[in-house]
Amino acid sequence: MKERTYEKYFRQNRLPHIWCPGCGNGIAMKAIVLAVEKQKLPRDKTIIVSGIGCSSRASGYMDFDTLHTAHGRAIPFATGIKLANPELNVIVITGDGDCTAIGGNHFIHGARRNIDLTVVLFNNTIYGMTGGQASPMTPLHKKATTAPYGSVDRPFDACKLAQAAGASYVARSTAFHVQHLTSMIAEGIACKGFSFIEALVQCPTAYGRKNKMPDPSEMMKWMRDNAVMKAAWDKLPEDKRTDKFPIGVFHEQQTVEYTKAYREVIELAQGGRK
Amino acid sequence: MSTEILLKSERCKGCGICVSFCPKKVLGLDTLGHCSVVHADACIACGQCELRCPDYAIFVDKKVSA
Numbered sequence: 001m002k003e004r005t006y007e008k009y010f011r012q013n014r015l016p017h018i019w020c021p022g023c024g025n026g027i028a029m030k031a032i033v034l035a036v037e038k039q040k041l042p043r044d045k046t047i048i049v050s051g052i053g054c055s056s057r058a059s060g061y062m063d064f065d066t067l068h069t070a071h072g073r074a075i076p077f078a079t080g081i082k083l084a085n086p087e088l089n090v091i092v093i094t095g096d097g098d099c100t101a102i103g104g105n106h107f108i109h110g111a112r113r114n115i116d117l118t119v120v121l122f123n124n125t126i127y128g129m130t131g132g133q134a135s136p137m138t139p140l141h142k143k144a145t146t147a148p149y150g151s152v153d154r155p156f157d158a159c160k161l162a163q164a165a166g167a168s169y170v171a172r173s174t175a176f177h178v179q180h181l182t183s184m185i186a187e188g189i190a191c192k193g194f195s196f197i198e199a200l201v202q203c204p205t206a207y208g209r210k211n212k213m214p215d216p217s218e219m220m221k222w223m224r225d226n227a228v229m230k231a232a233w234d235k236l237p238e239d240k241r242t243d244k245f246p247i248g249v250f251h252e253q254q255t256v257e258y259t260k261a262y263r264e265v266i267e268l269a270q271g272g273r274k
Numbered sequence: 275m276s277t278e279i280l281l282k283s284e285r286c287k288g289c290g291i292c293v294s295f296c297p298k299k300v301l302g303l304d305t306l307g308h309c310s311v312v313h314a315d316a317c318i319a320c321g322q323c324e325l326r327c328p329d330y331a332i333f334v335d336k337k338v339s340a
Contacts, residue, residue: 001280001335015285016329022289026328178325204289217294220326 009033009043011063018057020128022216024175024201028122029058031178031199032091035185046089049078051103054129054203055095055122072103075110078117086259089189092119096137097127100156104136111165111194115258118188118195121158124203132206143210158198163251168193170251174200176223177247184249193257200227200245277319278335283308285331292323292332301332 010033019025036046048066050056051074059066069077078090099107099121110117126144127133134144134151137158141150163170169191173181181199188195202208202219213219228236230248279300288307301323302312309332311317319336 001278001333004333007330010330016287016331019328021287022291023328026330027326030330175328176326215294216289216328217291220291220295 006030006033006037009036009063011061014061017061019054020203020205022202022204022219023054023128024124024199024203024216024220025055025058025122027175027178028055028120028181028199028201029061029093031181032058032093032120032185033062034182035189036091038182038186039189041089041189045087046091047078047081048091048093049074049081050093051095051098053095053098053127054124055093055201056098058093058122072098072101073106074098075103075106075117075119079110079113079115082115082117082259083262086116086263090117091189092117094119094121096121096123096125096158097135100136100158100161108161108165111162111167111196113258114166114168114194114255116192116194118185118191119197120185120188121196121198122201123158123198124201124207125155126203126207128203128206132210138207142207144207145210159196159250162194162196166194166255167196167251168254168257169195169197169249171196171249172198172200172245172247174220174223174227174247175202176220177227180247187249191252191254193254276337277314277317278337279311279314279317280333280335281309281311282331282333285329287329287331289328291326291328295322295326297322 046064048059048064050059052071059068074092074094078092082090133146137155138151159170171184173184188197204216208214226244227247233246286308293301298316300313300317304310319334323332324334
């Protein structure tokens with residue numbers, strides 16, 4: 001058996017992880033370490049920052065310098081790390097509740113500043129850890145413990161939100177498309193600027209059981225059947241788009257990166273002195 | 275048998291993703307609900323199970339002839 005080189009990025013004594021059987025977070029976490037390996041990031045120059053929630057447990061299983069922070073505040077902590085030492089590669093792991101509800105403002109302002117972070121949002125469309133409450137990304141008419149008749153709140157499209165707020169790189173993939181997800185994250189790491197990758201993951205326990213999809217493999221087959229690559233999505237007529245969603249790179253535009261702009265301010269304030 | 279399947283059963287939670295995605299029906303769940311190899315000879319080492327296992331409990335390789 002060939003040794004799996006990505007295994008060295010996991011804290012072996014912490015595995016198996018705490019996530020439910022069939023949870024897609026494990027697949028997304030592996031995609032991140034594969035992307036880190038692909039980009040050959042040195043381990044002591046890579047920081048993983050996470051917020052609170054199921055997804056954010058990932059930082060505890062990854063053998064880098066990691067930071068498990070306050071609810072919704074992963075991006076501010078990461079901003080501090082990046083500004084203090086712009087050499088570091090900072091990867092933020094966050095969830096849909098963490099990033100778009102309590103951390104919504106931090107998210108759009110991180111994107112507005114265009115600071116060089118790679119934000120990976122594990123979107124399980126629900127608050128899994130606290131018992132399945134509806135999140136801002138729960139699809140319309142899907143059930144949750146706080147929406148027993150189906151959610152009537154319109155969900156966020158986090159990719160459009162990130163793009164509108166000024167992110168440099170915006171992409172989406174799913175837990176089914178593991179290799180695609182890995183390459184999306186790898187491209188996001190390579191991009192100098194705010195990179196946002198939404199990884200749709202299955203939550204069979206809190207979301208699936210409420211919505212007649214308790215089997216994780218059924219949920220992954222749903223992703224396989226309903227995810228459409230960006231190029232095909234653009235050609236898809238409006239009436240065939242029901243229930244389907246696009247994946248791939250949505251936006252890529254390099255603008256001034258924040259730590260670089262801030263460096264100039266420091267030099268200006270010092271007036272050429274050291 | 276030209277393929278090699280390594281199971282790390284202590285990591286397996288028995289979600290059944292590998293069983294469901296195996297195109298050759300090589301895998302099954304045992305009485306404890308953990309993944310087990312049922313038809314080892316049918317394995318074609320496509321790696322679908324390893325790719326999508328959320329618990330990193332199964333590894334597949336083509337056997338290298340010594």
